[in-house]
Amino acid sequence: MPLDNVVFWVFAPISIGSAIGMLFQRNAVHAALFLIVNFFTIAVFFLILGAPFLFAVQIIVYAGAIMVLFLFVIMLLGVDREETLIEQLRGQRPLAIVLGLGVAVELFFAIRAGVGFATRGPENFDEVANRGLVGNAEALSRVLFRNYFFPFEVTSILLIIAAIAVMVLASRRARAITRAEQAAAVDRREPEPVA
Amino acid sequence: MRTPIAYFLILSAALFAIGTVGVLVRRNALVIFMSVELQLNAVNVALVAFSRMHNELDGQVLAFFSMVVAAAEVVVGLAIILNVYRRRHSAIVDDVSLLRG
Numbered sequence: 696m697p698l699d700n701v702v703f704w705v706f707a708p709i710s711i712g713s714a715i716g717m718l719f720q721r722n723a724v725h726a727a728l729f730l731i732v733n734f735f736t737i738a739v740f741f742l743i744l745g746a747p748f749l750f751a752v753q754i755i756v757y758a759g760a761i762m763v764l765f766l767f768v769i770m771l772l773g774v775d776r777e778e779t780l781i782e783q784l785r786g787q788r789p790l791a792i793v794l795g796l797g798v799a800v801e802l803f804f805a806i807r808a809g810v811g812f813a814t815r816g817p818e819n820f821d822e823v824a825n826r827g828l829v830g831n832a833e834a835l836s837r838v839l840f841r842n843y844f845f846p847f848e849v850t851s852i853l854l855i856i857a858a859i860a861v862m863v864l865a866s867r868r869a870r871a872i873t874r875a876e877q878a879a880a881v882d883r884r885e886p887e888p889v890a
Numbered sequence: 891m892r893t894p895i896a897y898f899l900i901l902s903a904a905l906f907a908i909g910t911v912g913v914l915v916r917r918n919a920l921v922i923f924m925s926v927e928l929q930l931n932a933v934n935v936a937l938v939a940f941s942r943m944h945n946e947l948d949g950q951v952l953a954f955f956s957m958v959v960a961a962a963e964v965v966v967g968l969a970i971i972l973n974v975y976r977r978r979h980s981a982i983v984d985d986v987s988l989l990r991g
Contacts, residue, residue, distance in 0.1 A: 697892040707901050714908040714928055723920050730924050733905075737931050740898060744942045745891075746950050749934075749957075756957055761927065761964050768968045769920055772975050783984050791914030795907045802903035806896050816891035816942040823945045831950075838947045839954070850958050857962035864969035 699743045710736035723769050727762060734758045745820045748832045891942070898939035905932035919971050919981045923964070930960045 710733055717729040738753040817823065825834035839847055905928060912925030934953040941949025975981050 700892050703893045703897060707897075710901065711904055711908070714905050717921075717924065717928070718908055718912050718915070723918055726921050726924060730928065733928065734931065737905075737935055740901070740935055741938055743891075743893070744898065744935075744938045746938050746941070746953075749938060749950055749953055752954065752957060753934075756961055757927075757931065761961060764964060764968060765920065765924060768972060772920075772972070772981055783987075788915050791911055795911035795914070798910055799904055799907035802906070803900060806899045806903065810896050810899060810943070812894050812896045814895045814943060815893070816895055816939075817945050818891060820891070820942055820945060824941075824947050835947055835950055835954070838951050842948070843951050843955075846955060850955060853962050854958065857965050861965050861969045864966070864973055 702739065702743050706736045706739045710740075724766065727765050727769060730765075731758050731762050734762065744816070745824070746831060748835050895939050895943045899936055902932045902936040902939065905929075905935070917982050917984055919974070919983050919986075922983065923967055923971070927960065927964065930956060 713729045713732040713736065717726045717733065720726040720729055734753060734757040738750045738758070741747075741753055742750040821831070825831060826837070828834045828837060909925045909927075909929035909932060912928065913922050916922050916925065934956055937949045937953040937956070939949075941947060941953075971981060974986055978985055980986070
């Protein structure tokens with residue numbers, strides 16, 4: 696049995712299991728921890744698919760930055776309480792599970808029809824895709840900066856806009872104190888206890 | 891590479907479906923958001939698998955872009971959830987059923 700097959704069959708159950716664990720975990724912190732496990736297994740799949748650069752980026756960006764942000768917000772809001780199981784719309788939960796299964800089955804048949812189970816990844820991926828360059832990172836940067844240079848620059852603008860937007864959204868003191876609020880504050884101070 | 895590409899695609903489809911169910915079933919806005927992240931990652935797996943199948947790196951570049959967009963989206967989304975929490979003291983989506991401040 697070749698190595699990539701072994702790695703796939705070891706990590707695929709962990710990946711599905713951690714995703715289902717996230718789904719049924721009622722505590723938000725535990726759900727986030729399950730999601731971190733899932734992101735690590737996805738990084739491993741990137742590695743066996745021949746994308747070591749994305750493997751590193753996946754761990755740094757997702758398992759590192761994004762999940763720390765999630766956990767930070769969960770702790771900040773103190774919403775690590777368990778959520779209720781009361782349904783606002785009757786029958787929504789079973790319907791959602793049925794529809795989710797429907798999506799999975801439909802995608803399965805689409806993959807069987809479109810790609811088929813005989814298609815395997817080429818053995819010489821590293822040589823052909825990397826075009827004789829040193830490694831995946833260098834070859835990826837060649838594609839990124841030659842064919843996708845404009846989208847890459849747009850991405851940087853997007854990140855700057857996101858950073859500014861978050862500063863505006865999350866700051867408490869961005870709103871100036873209005874005159875009405877000043878007056879209300881003065882009114883509250885006024886009634887002095889009469890001795 | 892002995893593992894068929896279809897196995898990775900089926901795994902990706904399964905993760906995407908689990909993420910869909912998570913978005914529909916869960917009530918906590920943060921967990922819904924995590925399910926969306928799971929869906930994005932599932933699609934990334936499919937993109938990298940197609941990149942391998944076609945012997946080209948374009949799929950990996952697209953997965954890279956989707957990671958960047960996901961990072962920006964997470965930051966803005968969490969700030970919105972934070973603002974909703976400050977106003978309503980709840981991160982449960984059923985409590986925020988009115989589009990009024």
